Structure formats: structure tokens, C-alpha cells
Amino acid sequence: DRLQWPQISKCRSPEMETFSCFWTAGNFYNLTVPRILQLLYKKSNEEDWKECPDYITSGQNSCYFNASYTSVWTPYCVQLASKNEVYDKKCFSVDEIVLPDPPVHLNWTLLNTSQTGIHGDIQVRWDPPPTADVRKGWITLEYELQYKEVNETKWKELKPRLSTMVPLYSLKTARDYEIRIRSRQRTSEKFGEFSEILYVSFSQIVIGCDHCTEEVEFPWFLVVVFGVCGLAVTMISIMLSKQPRLKMLLFPPVPVPKIKGIDPDLLKKGKLDEVNSILACHDNYKTQLYSDDLWVEFIELDIEDPDEKNRASDTDRLLSEDHLKSHSSLGVKDDDSGRASCCEPDIPETDFSASDTCDATSDSDPFKKATEKEEDLLCLDRQDNDESLPSLANTDLQRQHRNTQSENSHLWAPFGDSSESPRPSVHTQISNQNSLASTDFYAQVSDITPAGRVVLSPGQKSKLGRAQREACTEQNFTMDNTYFCEADVKKCIAVTSQEENEPHGQEQGYNEDGYFTTESLTTTVANLGASTAAPPSSEMPVADYTSIHIVQSPQGLVLNATALPVPDKEFNVSCGYVSTDQLNKIMP
Amino acid sequence: GLLLAALLVSHMLLTKEGVTSMPICPNGSVNCQLSLEELFDRAVKLSHYIHFLSSEMFNEFDERYAQGRGFIAKAVNSCHTASLTTPEDKEQAQQIHHEDLLNLILGVLRSWNDPLIHLASEVQRIKEAPETILWKAAEIEEQNKRLLEGMEKIVGRVHSGEVENEIYTPWDGLPSLQLADEDSRLFAFYNLLHCLRRDSHKIDNYLKVLKCRLIHDNNC
DSSP: OOOOOOEEEEEEBSSSSOEEEEEEOTTHHHHSSOOOOEEEEEETTOOSOEEOSOSSTTOTTEEEEOGGGOOTTSEEEEEEEOSSOEEEEEEEEGGGSBOOOOOEEEEEEEEEEOTTSSEEEEEEEEEOOTTSOTTTTSOOEEEEEEEEETTOSSOEEOOOBSSSEEEEEEEETTSOEEEEEEEEETTOSOOOOBOOOEEEOOTTTSOOOGGGSSOOOOOHHHHHHHHHHHHHHHHHHHHHSOOHHHHHHHSOOOOOOOOTTOOHHHHHHTOHHHHHHHHHTSGGGTTTTOOHHHHHHHHHHHHHOSOHHHHHHHHHHHHHOSTHHHHHHHTOOOTTHHHHHHSOOSSOOOOOOOOSOHHHHHHSHHHHHHHHHHTTSSSTTOOOOTTHHHHHHHHHHHHHHHSOHHHHHHHHHHHHHHHTSOOHHHHTTOOOSSOGGGSOOOOEEEEEOTTSOEEEEOHHHHHHHHHHHHHHHHOOOOTTBSOOOHHHHIIIIIHHHHHHHHHHSOOSSOOTTSOOOHHHHHHHHHHTOSTTOOOOOOOOOOBSOEEEEEEETTTEEEEEEEEOOOOOTTSOGGGOOOOHHHHHHHOO | OHHHHHHHHHHHHHHTTOOOOOOSSOTTOSSOOOOHHHHHHHHHHHHHHHHHHHHHHHHHHIIIIITTTTHHHHOOOOOGGGGSOOOOSHHHHHHSOHHHHHHHHHHHHHHHHHHHHHHHHHGGGSTTOOHHHHHHHHHHHHHHHHHHHHHHHHHHHHOOSOOOOOOOOOOOOHHHHTOSSHHHHHHHHHHHHHHHHHHHHHHHHHHHHHHHHHTSSSOO
16 A cells, blocks of 8 residues: 555635634554644744644544634645644635535425426525525525436536526426535635435326326437428529529629729720729729739720720720820720710710820820829819920821821811800800819820820810710800810810811810810810800809719719809819719718 | 627626626616615625636636746735735624725725736736736726725715725835746736735625625625
């Protein structure tokens, strides 16, 4: 046998008023002279070891400290020693060693039984251990109940609770149960001993049915298996079925990325000009959208585009000059883009390549001047640079040659037609020459160079003019709006200038950028030399914004003539495309 | 997904026996003043929660840092609040006047204000301190403040005479929490947490005794 030293097995306080320590003697007794073990104790603030006051009350090999010797939150040390040797030592404080006695007076009462009489509910009650002074609040106990059927081995546990009664539901009346309870101090971890076992038997109270001793257990397994199979079959059949609505209901499609205001069909069909025009109006898209890589993709898309004109123009641009790359790749073909950004497209086709755009300037030196303006991205910052205009006109002409001639002739012609019809209303839009910011105008971005500069295209004016020539004369510009349909203006005004420019090629007033400032319009009209130019009438008060008459997203808006209260300047006037958010701000 | 997460979090919080939010004004009270019973109920809940957290924090710290260092043997220490003479057994707790006991409780709570603040900050400097310990330290500090406020309210209600001198013991253990030697530093933490557990148990017990005595007339 191994030699076992005497040890202190545990120290315990049942109610936080007294405590006892227990030890084991080991097997010294047999080997040597019976030693007399002593338990010595010391409080933390004392120096001398004192002997145990009571060896008897707690039984053999124990020491009992009654209430007068017990201080609860004071550290104690006890040691097991004989005359010479110290065998074991323990230090603790009484609040740490609380293990309550078991509850007493367990009993149960029947609450109710099920209709078939197979199951029943009972309520179990008990009293707290008598030693624990719960009534004065000196100790707070919580109880844990365990129960099981008589012939089972594993106890079922309930969560510890403070109350001294607990219901047990759904016990089988045909079986007998055993219940036991133990308690612990509320913030401790260790439980005290279990109480005596309480036997629960229904036979005396409930007349159980003899034939229902063996109840049928619910065939959970079968239910689950068949349920899963059925569900799988249903799902498969739904997926395979041709019913789109049902499919949508049960398997909704994952939403694809979507940009507000852009019809995904546009992207599919390769109508990048409109997409770009819309995107250009969103600040974050301005420069990021264009890069050399994108250009490559765009090129490919263009090839696939069934629209010949697009292709032709792109190809032309590609082949003719290096910087042409910038134009075509980006796919910001003006064409109707101006229209798309602003008004309802009167001309359905968007195939016209942007013959003349701000990008034209990029090709030439004069463009460098214009590059400054280009930084505004929409050529908004066009100064009234006479010098640049001629150069623009030059390049514009060059570009015209590059483009399909017929197209150009179409483009130019309408301008000429409408030049005869002065639009005095245009003059009302005269604003300071130098501050474009105060002018209300918008233009179509036809292209964006790889450098990130935006080139505006005047193309639509020609196209618009062409298609709308008839309607032009009838158009009544209500110039109290600062916004008016670009299409309308372009077709009427630009056509005017366009025609003039063609023969001269140096028309200053000609705004090749596909957009026009009020001054350019004015000069355009004025330069025509026709009697068209009417002196600017007195400026009429103009509203900064107008309400939308028709929204044809993503192709543009048709604005109402009614004046609206001027909203904040944050309105991106230059864009010409009013986003719905901005509109919501201004619309009452 | 969000709903499920919210449900889980709320379940966790509720089963933690934490302090749930209680209505400020019970229905029907005109002045919106809580009854003394309500104040005591809340105080007891708070003190129980603080003791529960202290216990757990001590156990975690013990498990993680104190094993094998022999801290237990040395833990017969004195806490900085030992100078406050508090009832040490049931008899003394029964005999002390409730106003004195309330003042003592306030004194212990005030004396722990400072150490808890430093505990919460210094425990973060322990190498690889578990998140649970850090969180508990911060939580105990906050709840202690709330309990202090609540106790001051109770004292205001219960106290008949003038307010006595404030009972308070200063704490000078901060340097020991900042020692360079890791063993010494951890031992200082161990002692502090041990004292915290003990004192929070004291407070909890005293409050329960007072509650049963004043509210339920010794018949809880």
C-alpha cells in the first residue's frame, strides 16, 4: 500500500454561520505509533495557531467551528499537524466554502392529466434546508431538481431556480418517477448534497388505461424522411417546370447590378453612348469610366454593333488618327446623346456618330486651349474664345470630312434651314460671357479621351435639326425657363449656325461642341448675318429649373415650361440631365 | 439573418442574468418616484450582478494566470477595505443599525471606485488578456457606479438625521499593478480580484439582509 499522508479533505460551511473541516488520517496509524492529529487554525490577522475548538460535533476526523469562532469574510488557515509535523494546510474564507444542506419536505401534487389519461402534470414543492437562514436574507439559495423514471439510469435536470416549487409536465401516468433536489448558494458553483428521493406514482390517483401502457411513439424518423423526400421532389419539379411565375416566387432571381436610370438593354445592345451620357451626369462616373482598357472593349462592342454608322465612324476614327482612339473607344457618341440627357428623343436613332465634338479640339493645338475647358468635363467652361472657335470650326470641318459625307450634309442642312427663323427667345438666355456658370446650358458628351477629358459633340443639333425641322418653327420657346429642350434649341439654333459654318468653315458662332452657351447662340444667330438675329430682348426672369414633363429614362427628359422656385445651386445644371433625386428636391 | 442575430444576442443577454432594463416609473406613480422597495430590488439585482461578474472574472484569471504560481497559498492577504469595520457574521449584521450599515455599504462602494477604474485600464496591459476578462472589468466598473448612485438614493430616503462623515478608504495599489516583473504584477491582480470578489459578496449580502429587514420584515 502506498503511504498516504493525513490530509484535509474539505472544509465546508452549510449556512455561512459555522463551518467544519474534515480530514483523512492516512495509513500512518498502522505503521507507527498512533499519532494524534491536531487541527490548528489561524485567522489572517492573528499570529498564533490555535487548536480546533470542537473535534466531536461533526464526527470523526473533523473539527467544528461554531458561530462564535466563525467570521465570514475573514481569511482562515487550517493545518493538520501532529506534534512535530505539519501534514497539510489549507487557506480559505468562509464565504468561499458554502455548501448548503439539502432541501427538506419534498412533496408533489397533481396538476392535471391529459384527456387520454396517458400523461399528467405535477407540481413539486419543498422547503429550504432548515439550517439556512433564508428568511432574514443572510443566505440566498437556488435549487436544482432532477427526476427520472424508476427503471431509468440517467437523471433529467432542470435549470436551477430560486423558487421552492416547480411543475413537471407530461409525465407518464403509467410509470413511476423519482425526484431529488439539491441546493447551492446563489453565486457559487458547487451544489450541496441531494435531498432524499421523492417517489411519484400515479396509480393511486389516476385510473390509467391498461391497454395504453405501450403508447405508440410518434414515428419521427419516418416523418422526417418522407418529408424531406417530398420537399425535394416538389422543389425539383418546380425548378423543372415551365411556370415562370411559380419559379419566380420560390426561387427569385438574384438581382444583377443595376445603375439607376440605365436600362440594361442599352448595355446589351451596345448603345454605349446613351449609357455614357447618363453616367457622365453622375459625378463619380466622370473620369473613371474611361481608360485604355475600356477602349478596347468598346471597340469590340462597336464591331458587333449592327449599326453601321457607329461602326463606320468608329472605324474611321480609329484608322485616321491616333487621338481618334479616344473618341471612339469611349463610345460616347453624341448623336442623340444630348437628347438623351435632356429631352425626350424626337429622333429615335442614335446612330449618328458624333462628327463634331469637343474632342475634335483634342486633336489639334487649339484644343489645348479647350482642354482647360474640357476639365469641366462637359465643355461647360467654354469661354467665349473667338480664337478657339475658328480652330474648332477647322477641326470640325476636318472631322466632317472624315465622317460620312451624307451624314454631314444632313447634319448641316437643317441648321441652315432654321437659321432663317430667328429665335429671339434665345437671347433671353444671354448671360455673362465669361461666367458660364451662370448660364444655363447643357451639352452632350460625345466622347471622353483616355486622359479623362470630355469632348462634347454638336452632332445632335444637326441631327435634331434635321428631323425636327418642321417642328422647329412651331416651337415656342418659353424663355422663362433656363432649361429647355436641347433638342428644340439645337435643332433650331444650331442648325442655323451649322449651315453658316459649313460654307465658311470659320464661323465663330458655331458651337461645334454640340452644346451652346447663350452667348454662342447669340453670336451664332448674330453671325448668321441674317435678319434672324434680333436684339436681345430684355432679360426675362428665368427660372433655374423646370419641372419634368416627360421622363423617358434613360433617354432624357422633356421639361415643362413652368417656372419652379430656384433650388440650391448644387443642382448640376451643366449636365442637362436631371437626376430624379435632384428633381425630387426641387419638385414640391 | 439580422433578426436571427438580434434574437441570439438578446437571448444571450437575458440568460446571463444581467441587469435588464426596468421602467423608470411604475405605473400610477404621480411624482415618478420609485418606492423604497423598488430601489432595494434594483440595488440587490445590481449587487448580485457585480458579485457574479467578480466571481467569474476571478475564476477566469485564476485558471489562466495563477495556476502553477502558488498564488493560492499567499492569498491570505488583506484588502484595502479591511480598515472598515464591517459585520463579519450574522449576529453582527443583525445588530448593526440599518443606517450605519447603509453608510458602510456606501463606504465600501466608494472605496472601490478608484481601484475599479485602474483595474479596467491596467488589465488591458496584461499580456494576451482574454476579451472576457477585459469586458468584465469594464462592466464591473460601470455597474459599481450605478450601484453607488442607487445607494445614495436609498440613503437619502432612509436617513433620518444628518449625513455622517463619508466613510472611505483610499487605495494605493496602483504601483503594484504596474510592476515590471510579470509574476509580481499578476500576483497583485490576483489579490485585487480576490478582494473584489469578497467585497462584492459582502455588499450583496448586506443589501439582502437590509432588504429583508426593512421591506419584508425579516420574512423573505
